[in-house]
Amino acid sequence: MKNNTILLLKLLLMNQFKINQLKDRSKKRVRIVLMGVVILLLSTMLIIYSYGIGYSLGMIGIAKVIPSYALTTVGIITLFFTVFKSNGILFGTTDYESLMSLPIKTSEIIASRFLHMYLMNTYFAFLVMAPLGFVYVIFEKPATSFAFIWIVGMFFSTLFPTTLATIIGGIIAFISSHFKYTNALSILLSFILVVGILLSSIGLGGMDESVMQTTQLSKLFEMLSKELHTIYPLSRLFEKAVVNKSWFSFVGFLAFSIAIYLLFIKILSLQYKKINTAILSFQAKSNYKIKKMKISGIRMALYKKELKRFFSSYAYVLNIGIGAVMALIMAISVFVLQPATLEKALEMTNLEPLLSKVIAFAFSMVLCMSCTTSVALSLEGKNLWILKSLPISTKTILDSKMLVNLTITLPVSIIFGTLMNVKFETDIITRTFFYVIPITYSFFIAVWGMFINIKLPNYEWTSETAVIKQGIASMLGMLLGPIFALIPLGAVLLLPSISYQLIQIATVILILILIMSLYRYIASSKI
Structure with missing residues (x-):
């Protein structure tokens, strides 16, 4: 990876977490410490919640569904929130002009911004998948290769959904930039997408009662796996890698995630300037007419x-x-x-x-x-x-x-x-x-x-x-x-x-x- 990408990423993280201000003994330092405490408390709550969900699945005898559940949960939530972040971190940024004036490749700027979102999403993935993996070990007692697959899987769990969300965010931003009310259309398209994600994920809870009451846990596992694979197809490969110890599926999961990311960086680097220019450009009407002015309090x-x-x-x-x-x-x-x-x-x-x-x-x-x-x-x-x-x-x-x-x-x-x-x-x-x-x-x-x-x-x-x-x-x-x-x-x-x-x-x-x-x-x- 290029040094410029790492340098830009480092600057983004330092600016976000105000690391330099930790040396300041004023109120700024207190605010940063308080923010850290809040993040720690929320992280602890998420870990406990994830462990509870995993333990519940294990207690009813379907711990084998945990890999698919973990990857699907991380994928949907990453997609849901990253769509919001891409337009403001990667597209239409306030420092776009100053960045583009530097002797840095466009692909390096894109990579640093993307990795910033990816690292934040991966932190969330660890909070969800680490306790679920621990529960899976308790109930299924997998082979030692499980640790390697699960840890690597946590790092790659957010790569594809982050890429997909960024592509969707870029498409929304580019389409809306060609219309008169750019921001309004962009917001509308994003809300439509969000509602679609919410409605599609509701199907996860729509289990048939007769199946839930059956004593044949294998049928329950098959049904849950099918629903999870329908919602998030990539979870099928991860489940096979963990449950069936399929290295072919594991390599396929990694290769697909990396390929989509590299293809995205390559294509976006060619269109990045065009998209941001369209988003940040404004046209003034030439037929402006003076009318009655309204006065408000x-x-x-x-x-x-x-x-x-x-x-x-x-x-x-x-x-x-x-x-x-x-x-x-x-x-x-x-x-x-x-x-x-x-x-x-x-x-x-x-x-x-x-x-x-x-x-x-x-x-x-x-x-x-x-x-x-x-x-x-x-x-x-x-x-x-x-x-x-x-x-x-x-x-x-x-x-x-x-x-x-x-x-x-x-x-x-x-x-x-x-x-x-x-x-x-x-x-x-x-x-x-x-x-x-x-x-x-x-x-x-x-x-x-x-x-x-x-x-x-x-x-x-x-x-x-x-x-x-x-x-x-x-x-x-x-x-x-x-x-x-x-x-x-x-x-x-x-x-x-x-x-x-x-x-x-x-x-x-x-x-x-x-x-x-x-x-x-x-x-x-x-x-």
């Missing part, structure tokens, strides 16, 4: 500016807005699917009465992943001085940013409440809380994110993707926010002796108190 003008800022950023909409989209899909799915279908999918009986009690909290958990305010302040970056120089109060500026978050979450909350009221025949209090709970959490996540971003701002970024996807404020906003809905949901499930309506009322009151406390702090804050 200060808060409304700032709100419109923030709303345009949100929808003008591919990474911003796709990564932050996905929570609202997933929540909407969840609401429509619950509304459309019959109770018997939901009971079969979730492997539960008498589900409808329980679902009406917890669905508002479950919906709010997903909705709270859309937290624009956790990064809205940081995204001002080096232009922050413009806002500070205006004769506008800090409260007005921050209000406009929180209004954008509400614009995304409130309509989805109202749609949810309406659909659930039509779906479930229940009492007036529960019907009311189908609206009250999501709307309350919509206000909460807006002020929660703003509070986090005031405490942990980052104005020294060179790529907005680093703020949106890898920033500590973004993580705390999107990951800790849903916990506030998870706690009462757990209380309803674990404390059946307590009225669920009492838990709902107490939760809304506590969240409203928290909202008012956070907003008072925000209103008195200085940027």
